[in-house]
Amino acid sequence: MSLNCLRVVPHSLKKPRFFHLSYLRSSSSSSSSAVIVAMSYTKELAAAKKAASLAAHLCQKVQKALLQSDVQSKNDKSPVTVADYGSQALVSFALQQEFPADFSLVAEEDSEDLRKDGAQETVERITKLVNESITNDGSYNVTLSTEDVLKAIDSGRSEGGSQGRHWVLDPIDGTKGFLRGDQYAIALALLDGGKVVLGVLACPNLPLTSIGAAGQHSPNNEVGCLFFAEVGGGTYMQPLDGSSAVKVQVTAVENPEEASFFESYEAAHSMHDLSSLIAQKLGVKAPPVRIDSQAKYGALSRGDGAIYLRFPHKGYREKIWDHAAGCIVVTEAGGVVTDAAGKPLDFSRGKYLDLDTGIIVTNQKLMPLLFSAVRESIKEKAASL
Numbered sequence: 456m457s458l459n460c461l462r463v464v465p466h467s468l469k470k471p472r473f474f475h476l477s478y479l480r481s482s483s484s485s486s487s488s489a490v491i492v493a494m495s496y497t498k499e500l501a502a503a504k505k506a507a508s509l510a511a512h513l514c515q516k517v518q519k520a521l522l523q524s525d526v527q528s529k530n531d532k533s534p535v536t537v538a539d540y541g542s543q544a545l546v547s548f549a550l551q552q553e554f555p556a557d558f559s560l561v562a563e564e565d566s567e568d569l570r571k572d573g574a575q576e577t578v579e580r581i582t583k584l585v586n587e588s589i590t591n592d593g594s595y596n597v598t599l600s601t602e603d604v605l606k607a608i609d610s611g612r613s614e615g616g617s618q619g620r621h622w623v624l625d626p627i628d629g630t631k632g633f634l635r636g637d638q639y640a641i642a643l644a645l646l647d648g649g650k651v652v653l654g655v656l657a658c659p660n661l662p663l664t665s666i667g668a669a670g671q672h673s674p675n676n677e678v679g680c681l682f683f684a685e686v687g688g689g690t691y692m693q694p695l696d697g698s699s700a701v702k703v704q705v706t707a708v709e710n711p712e713e714a715s716f717f718e719s720y721e722a723a724h725s726m727h728d729l730s731s732l733i734a735q736k737l738g739v740k741a742p743p744v745r746i747d748s749q750a751k752y753g754a755l756s757r758g759d760g761a762i763y764l765r766f767p768h769k770g771y772r773e774k775i776w777d778h779a780a781g782c783i784v785v786t787e788a789g790g791v792v793t794d795a796a797g798k799p800l801d802f803s804r805g806k807y808l809d810l811d812t813g814i815i816v817t818n819q820k821l822m823p824l825l826f827s828a829v830r831e832s833i834k835e836k837a838a839s840l
């Protein structure tokens with residue numbers, strides 16, 4: 456059997472920073488003899504940070520001058536903007552420049568709607584935005600045509616899976632927040648052998664200081680955070696303007712009464728009534744902090760709050776780009792991310808995450824209590840229907 460499986464060493468056993476162990480079983484041999492290879496993703500992480508930062512600047516520019524004509528509606532009626540497309544084209548272009556030989560990208564958007572009659576003006580606007588970003592950055596001496604931009608968007612059509620390397624991109628996570636002028640994130644992760652090995656979250660509107668219930672806002676309200684994590688290397692946060700990075704950790708809170716929790720701003724994305732039942736059972740006193748996007752994972756990784764609860768309504772299937780980067784950002788900061796049955800999220804099965812009921816996130820100490828409260832609350836809610 457051909458197998459290229461990558462096992463992540465338990466957190467407590469991790470020794471060298473920025474390295475993890477990869478067990479490669481040769482396809483020509485059926486024996487279980489394993490070769491231990493030290494893997495580092497330094498180049499990939501640097502490229503991901505750069506690509507996400509470029510995309511964040513493009514998004515900031517569009518959000519400032521948001522025009523109604525910049526918003527389209529996709530087939531599923533969810534919104535998509537020139538910034539979603541521009542961000543995806545830019546990240547795809549930047550990563551392909553760095554890794555031309557081995558490039559696979561699983562990303563949210565595609566060019567189907569942009570190739571329809573009447574979309575030419577929008578495509579030209581996206582192309583202009585992408586080229587302005589490339590010119591301002593100065594590292595790439597090229598000008599993309601509209602067809603180049605459409606192709607860059609479409610190179611995100613990979614299906615991912617358990618073999619090889621795949622980039623996973625949400626060019627704007629929290630498009631609804633973006634449109635409201637609230638939180639959103641550019642979320643980029645790398646899968647290797649079906650595991651998330653690095654993640655970057657650019658959160659242009661997230662304050663540099665805590666947004667938790669008891670959070671202190673910085674006196675000048677500075678915003679713009681870049682979170683990044685590599686397997687075995689911990690999680691760091693730096694201002695999006697490029698100044699130096701600091702290591703972050705999830706909260707050490709053990710008493711649920713002192714914990715605060717995050718959930719989606721959009722009630723359509725997560726059952727707020729179920730979260731409030733769980734919070735009540737745990738004795739959480741603070742009101743929920745409701746914000747859009749994977750900025751929730753970023754905020755949790757630096758201890759702004761202790762818990763993130765996400766319970767989509769029945770029938771919704773979570774996508775890997777909505778959680779891959781956030782998941783490693785939180786786990787490398789010492790947190791735990793599972794589904795409502797306590798199972799780790801499995802990113803190896805293509806673009807969907809097949810999970811039980813919802814996603815719960817907290818620190819190691821609180822997880823057993825949270826898990827019990829979640830199980831009881833799900834049972835109670837089901838019995839009351």
Ligand SMILES: Nc1ncnc2c1ncn2[C@@H]1O[C@H](COP(=O)(O)O)[C@@H](OP(=O)(O)O)[C@H]1O
Pocket residue numbers: 533563625627628629630631632718719720721723724725746747748749767768771774777
């Ligand atoms: N009915 C639904 N239930 C759960 N999640 C949904 C949803 N409809 C959309 N989403 C996802 O929720 C994401 C936003 O997350 P949050 O609720 O944490 O702000 C969206 O990402 P996009 O904005 O990238 O489309 C989208 O993928």
Ligand SMILES: [Mg+2]
Pocket residue numbers: 533534563630
């Ligand atoms: Mg979307």
Ligand SMILES: [Mg+2]
Pocket residue numbers: 625627628629776777
């Ligand atoms: Mg998303």
Ligand SMILES: [Mg+2]
Pocket residue numbers: 539563625626627628629630
């Ligand atoms: Mg998106």
